[in-house]
Amino acid sequence: MRQAETLGEQLARKGISRRAFLKYSAYLASIMALPPTASKVLAEGLAQARRQAVIWLSFQECTGCTESLTRAQGLTLEDLIFDFISLDYHHTLQAVSGEAAEDARRRSMEENKGKYIVIVDGSIPTKDGGVYSTIAGHTNVDMLAETIEDAFAVVAVGTCAAFGGLPYAKPNPTGAVPVSKLVGDKPLINIPGCPPVPEAMTGTLSHILSFGELPALDHMNRPLAFFGETIHDRCYRRPFYEEGKFAKSFDDEGARKGWCLYELGCKGPIAYNACATVKWNGGISFPIQSGHGCFACASPNFWDQGGFYKPLSASIAPAGTAAGIAAAAGAAVGAGTAWMARRRSKAIAEEHAGNEEG
Incomplete structure (x- = not known):
């Protein structure tokens, strides 16, 4: 009943x-x-x-995505598990182990055929038959293929699952790939981040529960509600960028005054995420507010971008000009977001031109 x-x-x-x-x-x-x-x-x-059956698979990952979820504000983990979803299988949180755990996974798949959601965190190793990560004697490749066969949708949480993340970085010794490389015939949602914003995970699941369909996604299958704008778009330090006021080191006068961190390697102009609006720890802060530049951790290949503290371009165009803003957004080409960058760059440039005319 x-x-x-x-x-x-x-x-x-x-x-x-x-x-x-x-x-x-x-x-x-x-x-x-x-x-x-x-x-x-x-x-x-x-x-x-009604309660949504969810099977959570953890592959090549650090458990950071689960840690992020357990610290979600507004909708607590207890609410999520006991009221909104039926978390039938989760490598990190489940109490059972061994054959009992695998029985729970297969039973959920059978009882909720065509209706359950598979959440994956971590990349999947494919080199040498996928032997570099196995669970219950099965490779991650095989377990993923078996589990998603009758799933309603697949959600890749964290940058490792969405884009490969750290395991995918050069030289990628395990042949790690993102979930998208192995899921071709199922609806797929990517919620990247290292770790992802917890509200992006709970909000996306709540949308599916409420409307019975996937939320609006961008060209990388990311929910537009959380990945529709760059950190730069919403950053409270952006006025300093427009004024050409940049911190030169993390402890200089500019840094103490809260100036823009662009020259210290901040990747905000190419980082599509909700950190600047939703923030972290119940809306208290986010990395830039704490004095550190954005890593663009929710972007493809962010580990291979040439250093976290290297500016996006070798030289910065005159501050506050449309060219300067476009140059920052244009650097997204190297991060795999060229299409979105061009659209955003054009919009910002037109907006800036309009302001100059006014």
């Missing part, structure tokens, strides 16, 4: 008021850049949803 309950019924039985639920839905709608009217639709969709 309890399995047939909707999420709304479960929450009511646990004493969670409709007001509290609407408040959470409004928060979720806001961080997903949905219009205010969408919060009610989101709440109604979640209330009518």
Whole structure:
């Protein structure tokens, strides 16, 4: 009987008021850049949803993605597991082990055929038959293929799963590949980041639960709600960039005054992520606010970009000019985001030209 309950019924039985639920839905709608009217639709969709079966596979990874999820604000891990999803298998969090764990995975696949979601964190080694990472005697390649066969959708969380991450970096001794290289016939969502923003994970799952479909994605299969703009677009230090005020070292006067960190290697102009808006630790801060430049950790090949503290270009065009902004955005070509960079560069340049005319 309890399995047939909707999420709304479960929450009511646990004493969670409709007001509290609407408040959470409004928060979720806001961080997903949905219009205010969408919060009610989101709440109604979640209330009518039933627990979503989720199988979480961890391959070549550091457990950082799971650590990020357990520290999500607004929607806690306990809510996510016990109210919103049925986390049937998770290498890091599950209590069972051995054959009992594998039985749980296969049972969930059978009982929820065509409906379950597979979440993957970590890249998949393919060299030498994939022997560099095995679970229960099976390579990651084989386990992934078996698990996604009857899945509704696949979600690659973290840059390792989405783009290969650290294991994929040169010289890539294990032949690591991202999930996208092995998933061709299933809906795929990439939620990159090292680690990914926790709200990007919980928000994406909540969207699927509420609307029964994948959220709007960009050309890299990233949710536009969280990856539609660059860190540079929303960075509170951007006015200093426009004024040509750059910190020259991490302890100089400019750094103490909060000037732009571009010359210290900040990759904000090519980094598509929600760090500058959602932030971390309950909206307290994010790396740039803490005084450190962005690594663009949610971008492809970010480990191979020539150093975290190397500026995007050898020289900076005159500060505050459309050319200077375009040069920063154009550097995204080397990070695999050329298309988005050109579009963003053109938009910023036109905006700047309009401001100069005004």
